[in-house]
Amino acid sequence: MRPALYGELTPWYRILDATEDHEDECDQYIEVFEGAIAAPRTLLELGAGAGNNGIWLARRFACTLTDISEPMLALSREINPACEHVLGDMRSLRLGKAFDAVLVHDAIVYMTTEMDLRAALRTAFDHLRPGGAAIFAPDTLRECFREGTEVHERDEGSRSLRCLAWDWDPDPTDDEHVTEYAFLLRDGARMSAVHDRHVSGLFSRATWLRLIADVGLTPSTFRRDLGDAADAGYTDEVFLARRPG
Ligand SMILES: C[S@@+](CC[C@H](N)C(=O)[O-])C[C@H]1O[C@@H](n2cnc3c(N)ncnc32)[C@H](O)[C@@H]1O
Numbered sequence: 001m002r003p004a005l006y007g008e009l010t011p012w013y014r015i016l017d018a019t020e021d022h023e024d025e026c027d028q029y030i031e032v033f034e035g036a037i038a039a040p041r042t043l044l045e046l047g048a049g050a051g052n053n054g055i056w057l058a059r060r061f062a063c064t065l066t067d068i069s070e071p072m073l074a075l076s077r078e079i080n081p082a083c084e085h086v087l088g089d090m091r092s093l094r095l096g097k098a099f100d101a102v103l104v105h106d107a108i109v110y111m112t113t114e115m116d117l118r119a120a121l122r123t124a125f126d127h128l129r130p131g132g133a134a135i136f137a138p139d140t141l142r143e144c145f146r147e148g149t150e151v152h153e154r155d156e157g158s159r160s161l162r163c164l165a166w167d168w169d170p171d172p173t174d175d176e177h178v179t180e181y182a183f184l185l186r187d188g189a190r191m192s193a194v195h196d197r198h199v200s201g202l203f204s205r206a207t208w209l210r211l212i213a214d215v216g217l218t219p220s221t222f223r224r225d226l227g228d229a230a231d232a233g234y235t236d237e238v239f240l241a242r243r244p245g
Helices: 010-016 019-036 070-079 106-110 114-126 205-214 227-231
Strands: 042-046 062-067 084-087 099-104 128-136 148-156 159-168 176-187 190-201 218-223 237-242
Touching (some): 010 159, 019 099, 019 128, 019 237, 070 084, 106 190, 205 218
Parallel strands (some): 042 099, 062 084, 099 128
Antiparallel strands (some): 128 237, 148 159, 159 176, 176 190
């Protein structure tokens, strides 16, 4: 079932996840792509959501932004009018063209089985030109996941959002964990409460490296600077996957 955050709660998305918080991280990915690919010009993002990466990546690349949620793509179109937008599932999308770079940021966490993760990695391979490279940036890995809570609070005009995000793992023997979001949403004098459960994949570094190699890409890893999020069970390890030239 699609999380409410990418459906009926989409009008609240920007208050939860501010565009400016993505600039530093995107600058790091641009630098890595520039070091890995000869004269990169085009970039495909799978699971681009509200376009919070796209807006920074588009300063360097001609970007095609894709997502499974039309309301999320609509948010992205507002801030990225020059980018191409395509509705599609990262497991099955086939655009019939190749790019210099592919990014799958936090949206990759919605791959909850090895079969789904492999399908998304295959989509990246199929959209890379020889000599191109992909970056896969899961929020966490099996090795560093830990249960915990985060509080998000932001106000914007007449609207205020308070959110508790609680990561936990109902069954440590499978490849999933969940994040329970408890939203309190205030619009003027109106207050509503929503519980939204997100089921995410939880794979070890070895599984990631094996699946990336399985689809024909050459894996390596690099470190990103996570700032304040470094201690919250997120991984700073990011996968770089090159398509042989
Ligand atoms: C956390 S949001 C991404 C936010 C994005 N990084 C941004 O900064 O705006 C995760 C996105 O993954 C998308 N998504 C989930 N499953 C997907 C799939 N199978 N294919 C493509 N997109 C997917 C959701 O619709 C959502 O927009």
